[in-house]
Amino acid sequence: MSIVVDFRDAVVVFNGFPALAEASIEVRRGEIVLLQGPNGAGKTTLLRACAGLLPIVRGEASVLGVDLCVDRQSVRPRVGLLGHANGLFADLTISENVLFWAQMVGAKVAEVASTLQRFGIDGRLAEQKVMQLSAGQKRRCALACLVVRRAELWLLDEPHAGLDATARDEIDAIIREACAAGATVLIASHELERARGLATRSVSVVAGRVVS
Amino acid sequence: MDHLGFIAVVYGTTFAVIIALVVRTLSQGRDLASKVADKDKPWT
């Protein structure tokens, strides 16, 4: 199974508007694909559709070999979506957040500890409530959750937004590492220079279509 | 007739509401039918 994402003329409607208009894209295992394009072009919708969150109105779409027109559920445990929201519980500490997701996939506590360490989240920082963290720390925490979930396909929506240079470097390193471990990554980003350096390939999303 | 007011209110509101519903449904239908192509109207 080398083709991870396969959309053919897929139409996805969001709030009555065809946010994806007959979009076609193919992504192979191990690729890091950069999606570039103006706001409202359909990047976020493409990522959310890949996660099985939005119904495919017309056309064909499959992710990790699962036909999304038929089944949008079974693909979900295998993909990780990091959208504009981090999906964290603000009143819990970082380690509790990561532990929650680890429990959900049956991961070992030791694995959580080692993941946190790799992310440079240890000691006092790991015991801080998420609401006391900076934007970059929150993003790192969210990525750590994706790692413990062992997602095969990472869908990252503007992962660099609102972060300083150091935090961006750290996130790039995390993405490269995940990719080396066998994950496939789709990134939507406005940070073209930075993201091009990271990506193996880049495509444009224009008016709901994907243009290589 | 005893209780004429009560009976008049019951008959009056019931039929007025039904007529209003019918008129609304018909006008909506007429309005949409002139915009939607016949192929989308399986009953024609």
Added chain:
Amino acid sequence: MSTQLSLGRVARAVAAKDLRIEMRSRVVVNQVFPFAGLVMVMFAFALDNDDVLTRVAGGLVWLATLFSLIVIIQRSFAVDTADGALEAQRVAGLDPAGIFVGKALAVMVQLVTLEIMLFVAAVVLYRVQLHADGAVLLVTCVLSATAGLSLVGTLYGGLTAGSRGRETLLPLLMLPVVAPVLIGATRATESAFTSGGAAVSDGWPWVGVLVVFAAVFGLGGILSFGSLIEE
């Protein structure tokens, strides 16, 4: 490869997470509990008659519980929707039935705590009296009624979470459904307090109604929660 977890383990993790969040933030304890106590005092102002208060104490406790239920459910889902965590749980493919049971369990723990406080308030403020045989009935009634309330609340809370106008839609959908719980729990509680000359044994059939209610909506929620929280 991630594996699908069993309903029980998802439920336990979700319930533990919700309760831990409440222990940290203390929103329910610091805001909803005082609100419910205030409602009890307000009832006393409105009814202004000691005999009447003693007679209807059971109903007032359950009304205060219903009002608090709306707020607790909204808080329970606000925790999940504030930063997209409910969506993250959907994307992660967690068993929706597990999320449903887990959240209902957490709500149930909070509600039972609240009801203990309200019954103490009823004894102090409304001068109701409780005897040993009534206490057994009361405990059974509280547990079964609270199970029903938490399950229905979580079911409709999930449906309205994240939609426009959820603050107003939740009570509209939920209150008619929990009416049997209000009737049953109030009658059973009045029997437990033997208020208005009721006998303790009169209360047990009502507990039966409450148990059936909780079972029906528990099953209904397990089957349907997944389709209600989908976009």
Added chain:
Amino acid sequence: MDAQTFNARVATPTTRLVGAMAIVSLAWVVIGGLFITPKDVDQGDAVRIMYVHVPTAWVAYLAFIVTAVASACWLLSRKHSMGFDRVAGASAEVGVVFMAMTLLSGSLWGRITWGTYWAWDPRLTTTSFLLVTYIGYLAVRGLGGSLEQRARRSAVIALLAVLEIPLVHFSVLMWRSLHQKASVLSGDGDIKMDGSMLTTLLVGVIGFTMTFAWLVLHRQRVLAMQDAMQMTQLDAALRERADESKGLK
């Protein structure tokens, strides 16, 4: 592009026939109910309210049965045909209106016969809960999202209402039976009917059922056209986006 025709009519011979039957029988009810039938021995002229009240109540309950059945059909059918969902929605809309009329006519009748607008009778209480529940159902239909999601969500809510209503009815029944039976309710509904009264009531049931059928058929077609309009607009928006992407390339 094939030539598109726009037939401005929604009616078909069937609905016209149903409509005509409805008009004739409703006219019969008005004339028969107000002028031809005699007074009831116990109720006097108040019995004339029954000729309208009983049929609307019947239609209101019928409407919610139709909604529940159509919802179950949508969930169970393999194709998830949107027709079921539209029938469910149309029937609930009509049912809510009929239920409100039933409560109004019922409470006016109660004022005359029982001396009170409202009694905590299980039937009355259940009916009012049914009304509120289906108002909530219509609110859920208006939540938005894709057509399929609207259908799934509202079907689930309709079936939950099927669980709720018997529980409400049973608990109110049990509640009232534990107290002394409300005396105003004794003798309720047991009217000694002569031939013309029975006929008028029967014609009323037929006429209001026909009205219901006509309204649901038409309303369901209106909903179908609204959904089709949405699809046409989607096509237009897709073409627009296609032009847009060509222009930007």
